[in-house]
Every structure is written in C-alpha cells, then in structure tokens.
Amino acid sequence: xxxxxxxxxxxxxxxxxxxxxxxxxxxxxxxxxxxxxxxxxxxxxxxxxxxxxxxxxxxxxxxxxxxxxxxxxxxxxxxxxxxxxxxxxxxxxxxxxxxxxxxxxxxxxxxxxxxxxxxxxxxxxxxxxxxxxxxxxxxxxxxxxxxxxxxxxxxxxxxxxxxxxxxxxxxxxxxxxxxxxxxxxxxxxxxxxxxxxxxxxxxxxxxxxxxxxxxxxxxx
Numbered sequence: 001x002x003x004x005x006x007x008x009x010x011x012x013x014x015x016x017x018x019x020x021x022x023x024x025x026x027x028x029x030x031x032x033x034x035x036x037x038x039x040x041x042x043x044x045x046x047x048x049x050x051x052x053x054x055x056x057x058x059x060x061x062x063x064x065x066x067x068x069x070x071x072x073x074x075x076x077x078x079x080x081x082x083x084x085x086x087x088x089x090x091x092x093x094x095x096x097x098x099x100x101x102x103x104x105x106x107x108x109x110x111x112x113x114x115x116x117x118x119x120x121x122x123x124x125x126x127x128x129x130x131x132x133x134x135x136x137x138x139x140x141x142x143x144x145x146x147x148x149x150x151x152x153x154x155x156x157x158x159x160x161x162x163x164x165x166x167x168x169x170x171x172x173x174x175x176x177x178x179x180x181x182x183x184x185x186x187x188x189x190x191x192x193x194x195x196x197x198x199x200x201x202x203x204x205x206x207x208x209x210x211x212x213x214x215x216x217x218x219x220x
Contacts (some may be wrong), residue, residue: 140183
C-alpha cells in the first residue's frame, strides 16, 4: 500500500477546507525553507571534536555493543564474529542496500527481504548516527525496511564514520538536504528496546530487539 498517496489526499482535503489549492504553491515552499533557515536553534551541549569516540561511548552507555573496523569489506567478518561470540544463529535478513557485501564468504546466510517472526537477526545500515546520544537514525524505504531493525531479536547496524553527526538537529538537517522530505518512517534507535514499567526495573527487548550491535567503519 502506498501510504504517501493517502497522505497527499488527506492534506489536499485539509487545504481545500482552508480555501487553498491542493498542492502548495512555490511561494509557500519558499517561505517554509526560509523559516527553517532563519529559525534559531535551542541550546545544545558542547560536543568534542572527535564525534566518533563520543558516538561509541554513548552507544555503549545505551547498552549497544560496538566494534570498529577499518573498511566496509571487514563488516561481514565482524558480524560473523559477533554472532559466534554470543552463540547466535549465523543467518540473518538484511537491507537490499547491503546485498554487495560478502556475507556468504564470511559464513553468514543472508536473505534480503523483510523479516518474519522467526528471523533471529536483522542487519541494516543507517542514514546517519548522532554522537550526542549514540543513536542510529534509520529512514524507511523500499530497500531499507524499518522492520529489519525492529522485529528480529538481534539488530546489527553498519555505521560509516562519515555519517556520524553531532546531534538530532544535524540529522534532520541532513534529511532535508539529501532527501528533501521525510520518508514514511524515521526511527531513532538508542540501544536495545527497554521498559521500566514493572516495578521500575529495566527490562531489555520489551518492544524490539534484545541486542543492538554497531559496526563502526573507519574507512567509510
């Protein structure tokens, strides 16, 4: 189902009720762009010059595990190593965008599709990552399905250092610059899913993966 069509239809009806044409005029879009460029940011904490180190520290603080590798070609072996160390199945589903990686040679059976209930491991990339909170920013799309990071009990994410930005403000700025508009879903993943609803005791894996493992690629 193409939800973008339904969204456009809903917004068109709202605009019609306001006495405006169904599609925004160029002047309206220019006014929005001007506002975003002029709108002052709120206070932000100071950030170190080394965003990679800050991201790794904060990701671990949020209960993610992290391994750093030199190049993208090292990713499959690192993922295989993580799965073996944690006695996890060496099979996974992955984003279509990761199809060119040498998964089979590394010993992992990977299928490039959306997950189903019994898939143990989901492997994704990321749109970017924020150093301030150790957060992965994932944008949904035909080849980057959101469920790959949410349904499997183990989520492995590939993070090139070139895609690590300071904070959420920078992440949204990058989305506007590179994509122009938000996709159907933008997910901010800060470690494994958790809840403290029962007796204020933190339980991992409440609404998503029990484990989040981040592979930081220094040469990408």
